[in-house]
Amino acid sequence: xxxxxxxxxxxxxxxxxxxxxxxxxxxxxxxxxxxxxxxxxxxxxxxxxxxxxxxxxxxxxxxxxxxxxxxxxxxxxxxxxxxxxxxxxxxxxxxxxxxxxxxxxxxxxxxxxxxxxxxxxxxxxxxxxxxxxxxxxxxxxxxxxxxxxxxxxxxxxxxxxxxxxxxxxxxxxxxxxxxxxxxxxxxxxxxxxxxxxxxxxxxxxxxxxxxxxxxxxxxxxxxxxxxxxxxxxxxxxxxxxxxxxxxxxxxxxxxxxxxxxxxxxxxxxxxxxxxxxxxxxxxxxxxxxxxxxxxxxxxxxxxxxxxxxxxxxxxxxxxxxx
Amino acid sequence: xxxxxxxxxxxxxxxxxxxxxxxxxxxxxxxxxxxxxxxxxxxxxxxxxxxxxxxxxxxxxxxxxxxxxxxxxxxxxxxxxxxxxxxxxxxxxxxxxxxxxxxxxxxxxxxxxxxxxxxxxxxxxxxxxxxxxxxxxxxxxxxxxxxxxxxxxxxxxxxxxxxxxxxxxxxxxxxxxxxxxxxxxxxxxxxxxxxxxxxxxxxxxxxxxxxxxxxxxxxxxxxxxxxxxxxxxxxxxxxxxxxxxxxxxxxxxxxxxxxxxxxxxxxxxxxxxxxxxxxxxxxxxxxxxxxxx
Numbered sequence: 001x002x003x004x005x006x007x008x009x010x011x012x013x014x015x016x017x018x019x020x021x022x023x024x025x026x027x028x029x030x031x032x033x034x035x036x037x038x039x040x041x042x043x044x045x046x047x048x049x050x051x052x053x054x055x056x057x058x059x060x061x062x063x064x065x066x067x068x069x070x071x072x073x074x075x076x077x078x079x080x081x082x083x084x085x086x087x088x089x090x091x092x093x094x095x096x097x098x099x100x101x102x103x104x105x106x107x108x109x110x111x112x113x114x115x116x117x118x119x120x121x122x123x124x125x126x127x128x129x130x131x132x133x134x135x136x137x138x139x140x141x142x143x144x145x146x147x148x149x150x151x152x153x154x155x156x157x158x159x160x161x162x163x164x165x166x167x168x169x170x171x172x173x174x175x176x177x178x179x180x181x182x183x184x185x186x187x188x189x190x191x192x193x194x195x196x197x198x199x200x201x202x203x204x205x206x207x208x209x210x211x212x213x214x215x216x217x218x219x220x221x222x223x224x225x226x227x228x229x230x231x232x233x234x235x236x237x238x239x240x241x242x243x244x245x246x247x248x249x250x251x252x253x254x255x256x257x258x259x260x261x262x263x264x265x266x267x268x269x270x271x272x273x274x275x276x277x278x279x280x281x282x283x284x285x286x287x288x289x290x291x292x293x294x295x296x297x298x299x300x301x302x303x304x305x306x307x308x309x310x311x312x313x314x315x316x317x318x319x320x321x322x
Numbered sequence: 323x324x325x326x327x328x329x330x331x332x333x334x335x336x337x338x339x340x341x342x343x344x345x346x347x348x349x350x351x352x353x354x355x356x357x358x359x360x361x362x363x364x365x366x367x368x369x370x371x372x373x374x375x376x377x378x379x380x381x382x383x384x385x386x387x388x389x390x391x392x393x394x395x396x397x398x399x400x401x402x403x404x405x406x407x408x409x410x411x412x413x414x415x416x417x418x419x420x421x422x423x424x425x426x427x428x429x430x431x432x433x434x435x436x437x438x439x440x441x442x443x444x445x446x447x448x449x450x451x452x453x454x455x456x457x458x459x460x461x462x463x464x465x466x467x468x469x470x471x472x473x474x475x476x477x478x479x480x481x482x483x484x485x486x487x488x489x490x491x492x493x494x495x496x497x498x499x500x501x502x503x504x505x506x507x508x509x510x511x512x513x514x515x516x517x518x519x520x521x522x523x524x525x526x527x528x529x530x531x532x533x534x535x536x537x538x539x540x541x542x543x544x545x546x547x548x549x550x551x552x553x554x555x556x557x558x559x560x561x562x563x564x565x566x567x568x569x570x571x572x573x574x575x576x577x578x579x580x581x582x583x584x585x586x587x588x589x590x591x592x593x594x595x596x597x598x599x600x601x602x603x604x605x606x607x608x609x610x611x612x613x614x615x
Contacts, residue, residue, distance in 0.1 A: 037519035038441035056462035122346035133358035139549030144586035
């Protein structure tokens with residue numbers, strides 16, 4: 001994997017002609033500053049990561065290589081846990097659920113966020129209100145969203161079933177079916193995140209020089225054409241960013257389905273909405289099989305890596321020209 | 323040296339053509355109105371149920387107007403000895419403020435270094451950082467808990483603060499934004515004028531990053547305020563954050579919807595306030611370029 005949005009070779013600005021004049025600072029000090037500052041600036045992040053990120057991750061790997069349960073001794077078993085995970089139908093069921101919810105939540109969400117950002121970029125009255133309005137869901141916590149949406153999607157007195165009733169649709173038991181539960185959970189995710197992603201796109205759109213659009217309009221490019229040939233290419237780094245962040249978030253989906261199922265880690269009676277993370281927690285905190293749970297969490301990490309990589313490569317190809 | 327082109331700030335002219343390019347059609351308006359209604363409705367519903375008794379949730383058609391029970395529900399909420407709602411609110415305020423300030427500082431520093439400074443190993447470190455972003459947070463919960471137990475931080479507030487003082491997400495976001503928004507020429511000019519690297523960061527880069535910092539700041543504050551899994555794992559009912567308190571409201575025997583919705587309302591209100599204060603700044607920061615078009 002190459003470095004994303006690779007740093008383009010900077011055009012070296014020509015120094016003012018003539019020999020460099022005396023510097024206000026001692027040049028040894030300046031050189032030290034130029035050499036050391038970058039490391040100083042990035043070190044807080046890497047230090048924190050070392051202690052609270054890398055160590056737990058390494059320790060998880062260590063645990064994953066053992067038969068490690070809450071009680072009883074810990075026995076080194078090599079890759080046995082990973083072998084078991086790979087042949088575990090419940091694990092693959094969780095992978096399927098995670099991928100399914102990821103796709104039906106993320107793809108429409110990012111596409112709609114683009115449309116929304118484009119709409120929010122227009123000139124009109126009440127634009128500030130509209131911008132604040134679509135962002136408002138971001139304010140709520142997953143716990144709050146899950147409580148409210150759980151009620152909205154409930155079978156007997158839920159708002160959604162009531163509205164669907166106007167169109168002659170029978171009451172749905174949203175949590176019972178695979179597709180319906182996926183839809184309800186995706187609705188929670190999208191409700192919360194679409195406005196945020198639209199804001200990110202909007203921020204990037206605002207940094208595109210406006211002259212470009214006006215020149216294109218004068219040359220006769222239609223609105224759609226301007227969107228495709230100016231906005232989209234210019235937004236590519238941002239789209240890659242949101243896609244990768246959504247992949248990471250989507251693969252770790254946990255609290256929404258957990259609370260949607262009233263805290264049940266199995267994700268419904270038929271495990272119809274159990275995600276990989278829930279399966280990991282189930283193994284750790286219900287079955288107290290830490291070794292197996294750690295192996296599941298490493299598999300999840302691998303899935304996220306592969307997913308992000310595919311995402312990145314695909315977007316780079318679609319982006320084409322640059 | 324030519325000044326860098328400031329993005330998105332063309333002079334005022336050609337108002338007719340500009341209107342044609344930037345005006346909103348009816349479809350745009352309908353999309354926006356529908357989206358805003360859908361976005362706000364669940365929040366409004368939260369308010370409606372919080373102002374009524376539990377009957378509201380069980381009636382068809384559902385009531386759409388607020389009732390008069392908010393005061394009684396609030397008294398029940400703050401009188402709930404199990405949930406310790408006041409302490410939860412205070413704890414969350416401290417944690418969210420600390421994490422936000424430190425994230426903004428460290429993320430802009432590192433983002434600036436990755437975007438604009440040259441140093442050996444920059445590409446490799448950036449890759450490592452991107453990889454760290456992909457580490458599932460939940461993956462670390464068990465070992466991180468063991469670490470916290472080892473250093474005696476379980477049940478203490480710093481356990482939900484210190485591990486999150488800066489995130490890969492924040493660094494990456496600031497790196498992308500700095501690359502896009504800060505012209506190299508500006509930095510080189512400051513360097514030639516004899517600025518130290520930190521001075522360049524403080525006086526040249528930070529002002530340009532303000533809109534992005536508002537977004538990241540708001541986002542970080544909310545994320546910390548709303549964090550659910552980790553406080554649940556590492557804290558205990560005696561010293562909860564607000565989301566933990568919310569979870570404690572869910573009784574074992576039956577779901578008291580109006581109590582829980584009042585809880586979610588109170589837990590959400592401070593964020594709504596921050597959002598209105600901070601959100602205006604974000605949006606005006608974003609709109610800055612457009613207004614002058």
